[in-house]
Amino acid sequence: MGKQLSPASREAAGQFPYLRVANVHLGRIDYADVNTMGFSSREREIYGLRPGDILLNEGQSLELVGRSAVYEGADGVYCFQNTLVRFRPSEQVLSAYAQVIFERWLATGVFAAIAKQTTSIAHLGSERFAALDFPLLPLAEQRRIVEVIDAVSAQERAIEASIAKLDMLKVSVMAELASMELGAFEGILERGPQNGIYKPASSYGSEGTPIVRIDSFRGGPSDFTRNLLRVSLSAGEVERYGLVTGDVLINRVNTPELVGKSTAVGRLVEPTVFESNMMRCRVRADRAVPTFVETWLGSSLAKTHFRMRAKSAISQASINRSDVRSCPFPRLDVPRQLNFLKRLAAVRDQQQLEEVELAKLGDLNRGIIDDLLDSGGRARARSAP
Secondary structure, X not given: OOEOOOHHHHHOOOEEEEEOHHHEEOOEEOOOOOEEEEOOHHHHHHHOOOOOOEEEEOXXXXXXXXXXXXXXXXXXXXXXXXXXXXXXXXXXXXXXXXXXXXXXXXXXXXXXXXXXXXXXXXXXOHHHHXXXXXXXXXXXXXXXXXXXXXXXHHXXXXXXXXXXXXXXXXHHHHHHHHHOOEEEHHHHEEEEEEEOEOOOHHHEEOOOEEEEOHHHXXXXXXXXXOOOEEEOOOHHHHHHHEOOOOOEEEEOEEOOOOOOOEEEOOOOOOOOEEEOOEEEEEEOOOOOOHHHHHHHHOOHHHHHHHHHHOEEEOOEEEOOHHHHHOOEEEOOOHHHHHHHHHHHHHHHHHHHHHHHHHHHHHHHHHHHHHHHHOOOOOEEOOOOO
C-alpha cells in the first residue's frame, strides 16, 4: 500500500505528485487531477511507480473495491497513496494478463467477498489481496489470452464508438423539432386534459382494476399490460377514467425534473385506469400521431415549458390543464409526423442492434476469461509494498 496522507505531508518539503483512488478508474488512470504531498528520497524509492505496475482501489464502495488499472507512465514520475494497493508483477506474469484477472475478479465479486466493510467504505486489504489464488499460466499462454481479449475489446470499442455516433444522430434528428414552426398543444386535442382518479390506500389490493401510477412509466414508450397495482372501482369510475390505446398521459405532480413526463398508451389487455397525479389527453387522429406526441413531450422544448410553468411546493412541482394546453407543439401534418417517426425509429433500431452485438461480445469476453480461470495452475498473488 502507498503512503498515508497527513497534515505534515501536505506541508512537508519535497512535494511530489501521487495517485489516489480518484485517479484510478477501471482500465485507465486519469492524470488530470493529481495532488502532491511530501516524499523523502527513500519514500520515493518505496512508493515510486514503474511502468507495468497495477494500482487497485483499496478503499472504495463495496462494488468498486479492487477497481484497477495498469500504470503506463514514466518510471518514478508518480508515487501512490495508501488508498491504493500496488501489484508489481514478477517476470512470470504479464501486466496485461494480471489486469484481465483483476477486472474479472471485480466483475464476479471476488474482491467484494474478501473486503472488510467500515461504514460506507470497503477495504480490500493488501494481505487479503495477496492471499488470493492467482491463475498462473505459462507466458506464451498469457500472451495468447491477452491478444484474444485485446481483439474482442477492440471490437467492443468500435461498436461503442458507433453507438455514440448514433446517439449524436438521434440528438440531431430530435433537434430538428426545435426549428419547426410551433403552435399550441390545445390545437391537436380532442378531449382533455383530464385528471385521473384518487383512491385511498385501503382501496388497493390484489384484485380490482389495473391502475397506472407515476412509477408505472419513465417517460417515452411504456407497457401497461403487466406489473400494475389494482384498485377497487365502480363500473362508472372505470368508464370515466378508463384508458384507450392512443391516450397520452402527462405526469402533473412529481419532482421538478420529472413533472411533465409523458407516455402514449399502447396495447391494453383489460380495462385500465390512471391515478390523480397525471392527466389524460386524447388527440385528434387527423392532427396528431400519439407516438409523435409522446416523442415531442420528451423533447427539451416541451420539458422546458413544463419546468418553467411548474408550481413548486417543498420537493414537488405541479402543472395544470392550462400549462398542458399552452405547451408548444410543432405545426406538422400527420404524414410528416409519421415520416419523422420513421427516421427516428431507423436510428433507434440500428442502435439496438449495435447494443445487442456489444452484449454478445461482452459475454464472449467473460466466457474467454472464465475458460482461462478453469485451466492452468494456481499460485499466490504478490503485491509490492
